[in-house]
Every structure is written in structure tokens, then in C-alpha cells.
Amino acid sequence: MTIENYSQNTQADWTYDPAPQSVEHVNIHDSYELFIDGKFTASKSESYRDSINPATEKTLTKVAEAGVEDVDLAVDAARHAYEGPWSQMTASERGKFLFRIARMIQERSRELAIVESLDGGKPIRESRDVDIPLAAAHFFYYAGWADKLDYAFPGRQAQSVGVAAQIIPWNFPLLMAAWKIAPALATGNTLVLKPAETTPLTAMILADIIREADLPPGVVNIVTGDGDLGKQLVRHPGIDKIAFTGSTTVGKDIMRALAGKDKRFTLELGGKAANIIFADAAIDQAIEGIVNSIFFNQGHVCCAGSRLFVEESVAKEVTQKLRERMETLIVGDPLDKNTDIGAINSIDQLKRIQSYVEIGQQEGGELYQSSCILPDTGYWHAPTLFSNVSQSHRIVQEEIFGPVLAIQTFRTVDEVIEKANNTPYGLSGGVWTDKGAKIFKVTRNIRAGVIWANTFNKFDPSSPFGGYKESGMGREGGVEGLLPYLNLTTNTR
Amino acid sequence: MKLSETKVDQIGVQERVARLQSRSIKAESKKEALTLALSMIDLTTLEGRDSPNKVRQLCYKATHLHESFPGLPHVAAICVYAPMISTAKQALQDSKVKVAAVATAFPSGMTSLETKLDEVKQAAQDGADEIDMVISRGRFLSGDFDYVAEEISRVKEACGSAHLKVILETGELVTLDNVRTASDIAMAAGADFIKTSTGKIQPAATPEVTLVMMQAIQDFYRKHGRKVGLKPAGGISKSKQAIQYLVMLRETLGQDWLHPDLFRFGASSLANDILMQVVKQNTGIYQSTSYFSLD
Numbered sequence: 001m002t003i004e005n006y007s008q009n010t011q012a013d014w015t016y017d018p019a020p021q022s023v024e025h026v027n028i029h030d031s032y033e034l035f036i037d038g039k040f041t042a043s044k045s046e047s048y049r050d051s052i053n054p055a056t057e058k059t060l061t062k063v064a065e066a067g068v069e070d071v072d073l074a075v076d077a078a079r080h081a082y083e084g085p086w087s088q089m090t091a092s093e094r095g096k097f098l099f100r101i102a103r104m105i106q107e108r109s110r111e112l113a114i115v116e117s118l119d120g121g122k123p124i125r126e127s128r129d130v131d132i133p134l135a136a137a138h139f140f141y142y143a144g145w146a147d148k149l150d151y152a153f154p155g156r157q158a159q160s161v162g163v164a165a166q167i168i169p170w171n172f173p174l175l176m177a178a179w180k181i182a183p184a185l186a187t188g189n190t191l192v193l194k195p196a197e198t199t200p201l202t203a204m205i206l207a208d209i210i211r212e213a214d215l216p217p218g219v220v221n222i223v224t225g226d227g228d229l230g231k232q233l234v235r236h237p238g239i240d241k242i243a244f245t246g247s248t249t250v251g252k253d254i255m256r257a258l259a260g261k262d263k264r265f266t267l268e269l270g271g272k273a274a275n276i277i278f279a280d281a282a283i284d285q286a287i288e289g290i291v292n293s294i295f296f297n298q299g300h301v302c303c304a305g306s307r308l309f310v311e312e313s314v315a316k317e318v319t320q321k322l323r324e325r326m327e328t329l330i331v332g333d334p335l336d337k338n339t340d341i342g343a344i345n346s347i348d349q350l351k352r353i354q355s356y357v358e359i360g361q362q363e364g365g366e367l368y369q370s371s372c373i374l375p376d377t378g379y380w381h382a383p384t385l386f387s388n389v390s391q392s393h394r395i396v397q398e399e400i401f402g403p404v405l406a407i408q409t410f411r412t413v414d415e416v417i418e419k420a421n422n423t424p425y426g427l428s429g430g431v432w433t434d435k436g437a438k439i440f441k442v443t444r445n446i447r448a449g450v451i452w453a454n455t456f457n458k459f460d461p462s463s464p465f466g467g468y469k470e471s472g473m474g475r476e477g478g479v480e481g482l483l484p485y486l487n488l489t490t491n492t493r
Numbered sequence: 494m495k496l497s498e499t500k501v502d503q504i505g506v507q508e509r510v511a512r513l514q515s516r517s518i519k520a521e522s523k524k525e526a527l528t529l530a531l532s533m534i535d536l537t538t539l540e541g542r543d544s545p546n547k548v549r550q551l552c553y554k555a556t557h558l559h560e561s562f563p564g565l566p567h568v569a570a571i572c573v574y575a576p577m578i579s580t581a582k583q584a585l586q587d588s589k590v591k592v593a594a595v596a597t598a599f600p601s602g603m604t605s606l607e608t609k610l611d612e613v614k615q616a617a618q619d620g621a622d623e624i625d626m627v628i629s630r631g632r633f634l635s636g637d638f639d640y641v642a643e644e645i646s647r648v649k650e651a652c653g654s655a656h657l658k659v660i661l662e663t664g665e666l667v668t669l670d671n672v673r674t675a676s677d678i679a680m681a682a683g684a685d686f687i688k689t690s691t692g693k694i695q696p697a698a699t700p701e702v703t704l705v706m707m708q709a710i711q712d713f714y715r716k717h718g719r720k721v722g723l724k725p726a727g728g729i730s731k732s733k734q735a736i737q738y739l740v741m742l743r744e745t746l747g748q749d750w751l752h753p754d755l756f757r758f759g760a761s762s763l764a765n766d767i768l769m770q771v772v773k774q775n776t777g778i779y780q781s782t783s784y785f786s787l788d
Contacts, residue, residue: 019517285505337517434500
């Protein structure tokens with residue numbers, strides 16, 4: 001097949017006018033306090049951190065910074081709630097609270113979606129259609145398990161663990177809060193949650209929802225702050241279980257801190273997933289899969305398919321089609337309903353991505369970026385491809401966490417399996433082929449927690465998620481997602 | 494000819510369509526899209542009871558869409574059965590509106606190739622600017638792709654200078670893989686346009702089928718450098734649907750195809766719905782349907 005240079009030419013003539021999401025009914029407070037023992041409480045240190053809109057660099061509001069004393073208060077409140085009302089309550093009553101929270105997330109979904117996009121820079125299409133509905137779905141799913149734990153683990157008695165410290169990242173703020181809170185509560189634990197310092201706002205709305213839902217005070221506490229606060233939580237003696245989602249570097253630090261201590265923990269860390277396109281795949285749909293795997297949420301996705309492997313015989317066609325498709329991606333205002341790629345979450349992350357793009361060029365990678373025009377203010381990065389790279393390049397080995405894709409080619413199934421596994425990570429993967437047998441061969445041999453076939457980045461509360469190797473340990477979601485929050489004993493009845 | 498090697502994944506197509514349909518088209522871009530859509534309509538009447546008078550009314554409508562609203566474009570073509578060609582040609586002689594005629598034992602295609610070729614030659618002789626043929630779906634489904642290809646290229650020859658639109662009747666082909674294969678066959682055999690449906694079989698045009706045909710056209714253009722047109726027909730009666738098709742067109746085939754030379758809507762009631770929207774966009778109120786002629 002010969003492939004000519006063929007411009008989509010979509011910039012001329014008929015273009016889309018702005019379709020901004022109205023933000024009228026969203027009320028962002030001037031400041032947000034800590035949520036401890038059922039009340040919004042000022043930080044003892046009285047210090048605040050500005051929360052920035054990454055699309056405009058404007059300050060949205062300020063959020064309290066928790067210190068040592070605040071952590072003690074939050075952990076104490078969680079302990080009291082655990083020993084008091086929460087563990088005494090029947091499981092079906094606990095379930096009702098979760099159902100209530102789920103419904104209230106749905107009721108306030110528009111507000112949550114807008115605030116998520118304002119605070120984190122992700123396109124409203126994603127926060128509206130993915131983040132918020134999935135967060136509600138997660139609460140609904142685990143609400144159902146609350147009074148059915150005996151059926152989840154037949155013959156064994158499921159007992160809660162105690163007080164959990166939960167530390168979540170900035171890429172899916174509300175969704176990660178839901179992943180953490182829902183299973184912890186369904187299994188009868190109480191918790192202290194720390195949202196990421198760049199994206200705390202939807203967690204504060206969630207705190208408001210939890211208060212309105214009349215959850216007993218102290219069952220859920222939310223403290224805001226940066227990595228130091230996370231360190232304090234991890235090392236706090238009053239914590240029984242740690243659930244962390246974030247970078248592998250911090251994950252290793254948590255393991256070191258917990259060595260020799262009797263604390264449960266789960267870690268959901270980085271990734272460098274292989275997305276594999278065979279020549280017999282449905283190419284046009286695979287192109288969409290590639291776009292979805294690396295440009296979803298600006299590439300701020302731990303399971304992003306950041307290493308693309310294309311069978312050599314279709315590599316030219318796939319690369320060409322991908323470039324053309326990238327031209328149609330609309331980069332810009334996260335609150336425009338037509339935006340495909342929003343703002344980079346923070347200036348730090350933008351610099352990190354830019355430095356990797358420089359490294360990629362220095363390493364000899366062939367750079368391609370879409371010709372989109374980036375806004376003057378705010379943090380932005382054009383969708384980027386690197387071809388002519390190999391397994392020894394840093395941009396192929398290290399997690400970039402941005403809209404940057406590295407393309408390699410392969411000739412045989414065994415070769416691509418070897419390359420796919422040649423990474424310290426093992427969180428996710430993708431395989432595209434029309435042949436069922438090939439799907440099974442590849443998915444059985446790749447060491448990763450989730451592998452999608454002919455699709456990518458599909459999430460469902462009933463499906464366990466988690467990594468191999470340096471991508472983490474433990475699973476979230478599904479029946480398996482209950483386990484980290486339970487002590488299972490043999491039922492000797 | 495062997496089976497097309499290009500695979501289509503149905504779920505992937507559905508997801509892509511859903512995503513494209515979530516585009517929000519507002520303000521000026523909506524007005525432009527509505528005007529563009531009007532200019533792409535093949536205003537159609539294909540009924541056994543069609544009369545010369547009905548066809549004349551349709552032709553008048555084609556060039557005078559809404560008299561109280563000057564400055565609107567004319568439609569691209571009117572689409573009729575072969576016996577109405579001369580009536581239509583006469584009625585449209587002072588305009589740029591094309592006359593398209595369905596042929597080849599439309600809609601079933603159930604007759605011999607010789608009969609079809611005679612019909613096509615006659616239609617071309619009568620002055621049809623465009624011929625809309627149907628493929629032999631029975632032969633296609635039996636795997637006789639060579640026959641289907643041969644038939645199309647013979648019909649193309651018989652068309653002379655008239656443009657050939659090849660109707661795949663996707664509602665009878667059922668799978669998207671079949672739609673892709675039939676598209677590839679029709680283009681290779683010389684189709685100027687590929688068209689989804691006769692409008693006589695349900696489902697007629699769907700966004701999924703249309704997207705697959707767009708991708709086939711794109712691949713064909715890459716390979717051979719010839720731009721083939723596309724005509725979804727049947728089942729598109731609302732402005733909102735029309736705009737969604739244009740969005741799909743823009744983001745798949747690109748700006749070049751956003752032109753009546755390369756994209757048409759086969760529809761009868763779409764025009765009035767668009768007109769209603771045009772009036773709404775300009776005046777802020779929805780007029781009663783009574784204000785729009787039913788021709």
C-alpha cells in the first residue's frame with residue numbers, strides 16, 4: 001500500500017464555535033478547611049495553599065494545610081468513629097450510607113464535573129462522561145457488598161481492619177477518592193483521606209456530601225496538604241492500613257517506612273504500558289484505541305499505553321493515520337464541550353513532560369507534534385509522538401505521565417511479548433488483533449494487572465485493578481478490592 | 494476479487510460514532526452547517542404513484558426552499574425514477590440542480606445485467622446527470638464479488654458522462670465487514686459515489702455504516718488518489734442528525750469532502766426540518782410546520 005501525504009485540512013472553512021460549559025451554578029468558596037470529625041475545621045497551623053486553575057493560572061481558592069496536630073485529630077476522630085458507631089452499625093445500615101453518597105454524587109454531578117475540570121484541567125467531556133459517573137458507580141458497587149461479605153468469602157468471617165490512611169493522586173481526583181473510600185466504608189473501616197495538593201476541590205465537595213449524608217462524624221476525615229502530610233499519615237501510629245496511589249518513588253518510600261511494622265498496605269503506582277497493534281487488527285479502530293490510550297486525560301494516566309508497538313508491515317500506515325488523527329484533536333479550554341485535550345495539571349508536571357521531550361530529541365527520537373495552537377496562558381502540551389526509538393531510550397523506559405507516545409515496531413509475537421515485558425512496570429497493556437487465539441497468547445504472557453483486547457482504558461467498579469512488579473501491589477475494584485480492608489478468619493461455627 | 498483485507502471492529506466503530514456525536518455545534522458554526530447541509534440534499538421522491546406534477550413541484554422546491562427567507566442555497570439534486578427524468582430536466586433547466594435517476598431495477602436489482610444496462614443507457618440518454626444504481630446483494634452475500642464488481646464497472650461504462658452512485662443497501666449486508674468490502678469493490682469498479690441505502694429497506698443509513706464507508710473512501714484516496722463521494726440515504730430526517738453526519742465527515746475525510754460534489758444526503762423530509770432550524774437560528778422562534786411547503 002502506498003501512502004501519500006494527505007492533509008486533513010480541517011483547520012480551514014467549517015470550524016466549531018466555542019461551546020463553553022456554563023459555570024453559573026457552581027459556587028467555589030473563598031477558602032476550604034479540613035474535614036475532621038464531621039466538621040469543617042480550620043488548620044492548627046492556620047496556613048493555606050492556593051489552588052490554581054491550570055488552564056488560566058488563576059487562583060481558584062485557598063485550601064487549608066494540615067499539620068501534625070491536625071493529623072492527630074483526624075486519626076483520633078477516625079479511631080473514635082471506628083470503635084463507636086461505625087463498627088457497631090449493622091452492615092446493611094453501612095450500605096445505605098454508601099448508596100446515599102452515590103446518589104448525591106449523581107445529583108451534584110454537573111457541579112462536580114465543572115469543579116474537576118477547573119481545578120485539574122481535564123476536559124469537561126471526560127469529567128462529565130467518565131470521572132464523575134465512574135465515581136458514583138464505585139460507591140453503588142461497594143454499597144451492594146456491605147451486607148454481603150459472607151457471600152464474597154464463603155466459610156470465612158470478614159472483619160474490618162480499623163483506621164485507613166488513604167493518599168490519592170491528582171489525575172482522577174474524585175474518582176480516586178471513590179476508589180479508596182467506597183471499599184473501606186463497605187467493609188466497616190474508618191479513614192483519613194489526603195487528596196493531592198493540586199486538586200483538592202472535588203474532595204472538599206465530597207466532604208460536604210458526606211456531611212449532608214449524615215455519615216457518623218469521624219468515619220471519613222479529609223485532610224489537605226502536600227507530600228509531607230502524606231509522609232506523616234503513613235508513619236502515624238494510629239493507622240492500621242495505608243492505601244496509596246501515586247508514583248513508584250513514593251511507593252518505595254512507603255514500603256521502607258512500613259518495613260517491620262504491622263500495617264496493611266496497598267500501592268497503585270506507575271506504569272509504562274505496551275499497546276500492541278498487529279497487522280491483522282482493525283486499523284481505523286486501533287487508531288482510536290491509541291488516541292484513547294495515550295491522550296486520554298492529557299496522558300496523566302498510570303495505565304496509559306505510552307509504549308506503542310506496531311507490527312512492521314503496517315507501521316507506516318498506522319503512523320500516518322495516527323498523525324492525521326492527531327490533527328483533529330482539539331486542544332484548549334477544558335470547559336469547552338468540544339475539547340479533547342485540556343491543560344496539563346500543574347507547572348511542575350508540564351516541566352517534567354517538556355524535559356522528557358527534550359531528552360527524547362537528544363536521544364535521537366523522531367519527534368512529531370500536532371499543529372494545534374496552544375493558548376498563551378496556562379499549562380499546555382501538544383500531543384506528541386516519538387518514532388525511531390528503542391527499548392534503551394529513556395522515553396521508552398520511564399513514565400512521562402503526559403501526552404507523549406513512543407512508537408516501536410516488531411515482527412513476531414514472541415518478540416513483542418519480550419519487549420512488552422522488558423520494563424520494571426506491569427500495570428496495564430493493550431492488544432489489537434482480529435484473531436482470538438493471538439489475544440489469548442499475548443495476554444497470557446504479558447505480566448500486567450490489566451490487559452485490554454481491542455479496546456483501552458476501560459474501567460468498571462466490578463473489575464479489579466492493580467499492578468505487577470514496580471506498578472504496585474494489591475487490587476482495587478471488584479471482590480478483590482474488598483480484601484485489603486478485611487481480616488479474614490476461618491469460620492469455626 | 495478476494496475478500497477485503499481491511500477489518501472493521503463494530504464496537505470500536507460504535508464508540509467512535511458516540512464520541513463524534515458528543516460534539517457540540519453552536520452559534521455561527523451551526524448556521525454554516527445547516528446551510529451546507531441544505532446544499533447537499535438530494536431531494537427525493539421514489540414512489541410508484543409519482544406524477545409529473547409532483548416532480549415539477551419538487552423541482553420548484555429544490556430552487557426555492559423557503560421564499561420568505563432569501564439567500565438560501567438550492568439543493569444539490571433531485572432524485573427520481575427514470576420515467577421522470579425529462580420532466581425534471583425541463584423543470585430545472587435554468588438551475589444548477591442536478592437530476593439523479595435510480596436505475597438497475599431499483600430497489601431490489603433483481604433482473605439481468607443486460608436489462609440493467611439498457612435501463613442505465615436510456616436514463617443517461619434522457620439526460621440524467623447522475624445514476625443511482627443498486628448492487629446485486631444476493632450475489633454479494635453468496636460471495637460472488639467478481640460478479641458484483643463486473644456489474645458495477647459495466648454500469649459505469651453505460652453511464653457515459655453521467656456520475657455513478659453505487660447503492661450498497663447496507664441494511665441487507667448486515668455486518669460492517671460486509672459494508673467495508675462492498676465499499677472497496679464499488680470504488681475499485683469505478684463508483685463516483687458510494688451510497689448507503691435505497692430507503693426501501695430498514696435500517697437505512699446509520700452513522701456506523703456511514704463512518705465505515707468514510708474510512709473506506711479515505712483508504713481508497715490514499716492508495717489511488719481519487720476522491721470518491723458519499724451519500725447516506727434514508728432515515729436522516731432531522732437537522733441534528735445532519736449536523737452529526739457533517740461532524741463525522743469533517744473529522745474523518747476532512748474539509749475537502751464538505752462539498753455537494755463529494756457528499757450528499759438522500760432525504761425527503763430533512764429539508765423542511767433544516768429550514769425550520771434556519772429560521773429559528775435567525776429569528777429565535779420555531780415556526781409552525783404549516784409555514785413550510787410539503788413539496
